[in-house]
Amino acid sequence: MANNLKLPKTLQEAVAFFSDPQRTFDYAVKLRWPDGSVTCPRCNSIEHSFISTRRIWFCKGCKKQFTVKVGTIFEDSALGMDKWMIAVWLIVNAKNGISSYEVSRALGITQKSAWFMMHRVRLALHEKHFVQLGGSGKEVEVDETFIGGLARNMHADKRKLRITHTGTKDKTAVQGILERGGEVRAAVVSNRKKHVLQSNIRAHIQAGSAIYTDALMSYMGLNQQGFEHQVIDHAEKYVDGQVHTNGMENFWSLFKRQLKGTYISVEPFHLFRYLDEQVFRYNFRKLAHDGLRFEHVASRIIGKRLTYAEVTGKVGTTDRLPN
Numbered sequence: 001m002a003n004n005l006k007l008p009k010t011l012q013e014a015v016a017f018f019s020d021p022q023r024t025f026d027y028a029v030k031l032r033w034p035d036g037s038v039t040c041p042r043c044n045s046i047e048h049s050f051i052s053t054r055r056i057w058f059c060k061g062c063k064k065q066f067t068v069k070v071g072t073i074f075e076d077s078a079l080g081m082d083k084w085m086i087a088v089w090l091i092v093n094a095k096n097g098i099s100s101y102e103v104s105r106a107l108g109i110t111q112k113s114a115w116f117m118m119h120r121v122r123l124a125l126h127e128k129h130f131v132q133l134g135g136s137g138k139e140v141e142v143d144e145t146f147i148g149g150l151a152r153n154m155h156a157d158k159r160k161l162r163i164t165h166t167g168t169k170d171k172t173a174v175q176g177i178l179e180r181g182g183e184v185r186a187a188v189v190s191n192r193k194k195h196v197l198q199s200n201i202r203a204h205i206q207a208g209s210a211i212y213t214d215a216l217m218s219y220m221g222l223n224q225q226g227f228e229h230q231v232i233d234h235a236e237k238y239v240d241g242q243v244h245t246n247g248m249e250n251f252w253s254l255f256k257r258q259l260k261g262t263y264i265s266v267e268p269f270h271l272f273r274y275l276d277e278q279v280f281r282y283n284f285r286k287l288a289h290d291g292l293r294f295e296h297v298a299s300r301i302i303g304k305r306l307t308y309a310e311v312t313g314k315v316g317t318t319d320r321l322p323n
Ligand SMILES: [Zn+2]
Pocket: 040, 041, 042, 043, 044, 045, 059, 060, 061, 062, 063, 064
């Protein structure tokens, strides 16, 4: 690489670093093919010629051209890698989230482009889980909450029609699992029934863990499934020694503040993407500097792809926490 610039640690350094197209290209190539062996994303051929003036490869296997963006969240995007890198930087390092309007102004692109870009970055933030949380001697909080409910902004007549006796018709249920001193996981769930909430618990928490929940009936019976389950009844009190769900409550309040203050109106079918973002923010909040968070996400863009149709389609409500 024909540069001596160190990897950026601040936004200012990042803007300087990625202002050089060749350096940005070299960086992206290294992310895309960490072992240095450029491989055709369509046919996996390593036989190709590089057209340096256009920074594209011509594959000798399938006789097609490919760029560094093919097979990543940047595929089909007309926006330059310089803008993409800064967009990733802004999103992963914004403590309370950043709106598509802010990103649009910061990068000089349309709000629609920024919105789509941010959803693609959120896809890269989505974590796959291969290990369960907890374990013998570990404490895990499980809690659920409702997000949304725009009833208070509605005209009284309309509100009457929408509000049911439970008051949750317009709200989306989400479930969260937090290992104390460890990571948090959260997902949209279709309801708060026992089979939904407990199947996530069995999938994501090791047997033998101490589990703390509120008194919701859906959590009853966990002791018969190998967990040490204790309940804090919020009708009586919020903390009883170790037994509380304050860690999860804290996560929910940060998430709700972000939705209210930064994102304003989030469609329920997109909610899981914002949850992924907040989970990432929480789990990586202790990294030493912003550059480390950026590199962590940049390394995840490989092999992820999100089309405009997928972003705008009504997909995403799932009973399962991401795995
Ligand atoms: Zn090929």
